[in-house]
Amino acid sequence: MQTKLIVTLLSPILIYGCSTTATISRANGESLDAKILRSAPGAVVVQIDNGSELRIPRSEITDIDHPGNGVAVVGGLLSAYGGLNIAAGAPKCSENGGAYCTGVFLPAAIGASMLIWGLSTWISSTDAASSPPSSGSVPKVPQASAFDFSLSTHGSGSSAVLAR
Structure with a gap:
């Protein structure tokens, strides 16, 4: 039993630990x-x-x-399974003891840690690869936008009328 627990805890680290x-x-x-x-x-x-x-x-x-996208997917699926496992098994924790409760909460804990590591690794890599801005300045706001409600003629001589 203890060997299975150790393998369960270490396998995500051994499988995905070096994939950065x-x-x-x-x-x-x-x-x-x-x-x-x-x-x-x-x-x-x-x-x-x-x-x-x-x-x-x-x-x-x-x-x-x-890197990290595969780990994040597996972690997300394991977290979802863990959530369902907690919903089904948590009410029985008091009558079945500590080992049972560990088994109920372990998939969610491992899945959440894999999800967090995978997302942080993936975000770090995608941010590093993204194109730098073309200049260090803030872009200029366009002269007119969809939210410009000022009355302007734009050379036609008519005023904008707001409909009800």
């Missing part, structure tokens, strides 16, 4: 597993296996498989 690199598919058909460090104008900067940085032009990138 993105798989970057390139136009020439090659793929590269690397950690995305940051985005530069027209390129993505990654850290390759030997620790050095490599700048990949965006025009050469056809797809990026970010």
Whole structure:
């Protein structure tokens, strides 16, 4: 029994623990597993296996498989199962003891931690790969917008009339 519990607790760590690199598919058909460090104008900067940085032009990138998405999906499904398990098993905890209650709450606890780790890893990678703004300034607000209710003629000589 104790061996099963240890395997259950350690398997998500062993399966997903080292998967923090993105798989970057390139136009020439090659793929590269690397950690995305940051985005530069027209390129993505990654850290390759030997620790050095490599700048990949965006025009050469056809797809990026970010880390963490698989873990987040499995964690979300396990959390949902854990929630159902808690709803069904929690009322029986007092009569069945501590080991039973551990089994009731364990899937939700493991699933929630996998979901949080997966989402934070995925968000970190996608943020690092996103295009930097073209300039450091705040964009200008357009002269007219859908919410501009001022009365202007726009050269036609007529006024805007609001309908009821």
